[in-house]
Amino acid sequence: MDDFWFGPWMWFIIALLLLIVEMVAPGVLFLWIAIAAGATGLLTLQLPFLGPEMQGAAFAVLAVLATWAGRRYFRTRPKDEEAALLNRGPRAYVGRRLVVTGEIVNGVGRVKAGDTVWTAHGDDAPQGAVVEVWDVDGIVLKVRSVDSEQG
Numbered sequence: 407m408d409d410f411w412f413g414p415w416m417w418f419i420i421a422l423l424l425l426i427v428e429m430v431a432p433g434v435l436f437l438w439i440a441i442a443a444g445a446t447g448l449l450t451l452q453l454p455f456l457g458p459e460m461q462g463a464a465f466a467v468l469a470v471l472a473t474w475a476g477r478r479y480f481r482t483r484p485k486d487e488e489a490a491l492l493n494r495g496p497r498a499y500v501g502r503r504l505v506v507t508g509e510i511v512n513g514v515g516r517v518k519a520g521d522t523v524w525t526a527h528g529d530d531a532p533q534g535a536v537v538e539v540w541d542v543d544g545i546v547l548k549v550r551s552v553d554s555e556q557g
Contacts, residue, residue, distance in 0.1 A: 412458045417447030417465070438476040442468035496524065496547060499539045503552055509533045510549070517547060 424440035446465040450456055456464070499519050507523055508516030510531040517526040517537060528549035531537055537549035 412450075412461060413454070414447040414451040417443050417450060417461070421447060434476065434480070435473065438472040439469050441476075442472045445472070496542045496545055499524075499547060500542060501539065503536050503538050504547075504549070506531045506533055506535045506537055510535075510537070517549060519547070 421440045421443035424436045424443055428434070428436035428440060442465055445468050446461060449464055450461055502519070504517040504519050504526075506515055506526070507518045510516075510526060510528060513527050513530070515526050515531065516523050517539075518524075519539075524547045525545070526537065526547045526549045527543070528537065528540075529551040531549075531551050536552045538552050539547045539549055541548040
């Protein structure tokens with residue numbers, strides 16, 4: 407019975423429990439600790455003579471190393487540009503060129519961005535013209551005519 411509590415299966419069970427906690431808790435911390443527990447289980451499987459103190463020390467060192475490596479991996483990983491714009495709302499359209507869907511008259515009209523039609527304020531422009539978003543005011547896109555810049 408003593409072999410179970412300080413053997414490889416205990417570390418595999420701890421790794422499984424930590425993975426379950428990782429699925430419930432926000433963040434990614436428990437994943438690295440679970441990997442360390444699994445690695446400690448494999449180490450104990452290969453070196454069955456390790457006592458509880460050595461297993462605990464190995465787990466502590468592996469947990470620190472796994473957490474450091476995981477944080478370094480996520481820090482150096484290139485960020486997805488679309489994901490960076492995901493929660494920015496209409497601010498994501500600043501600098502983009504859009505097509506006028508509802509003629510802009512007296513400074514008010516409609517433009518289409520993706521699958522959404524937005525209210526636009528800016529230079530008068532006919533339907534089908536291309537405009538550039540230069541600012542956002544709430545849910546209103548401020549646009550300027552691209553044709554007037556080129557002429």
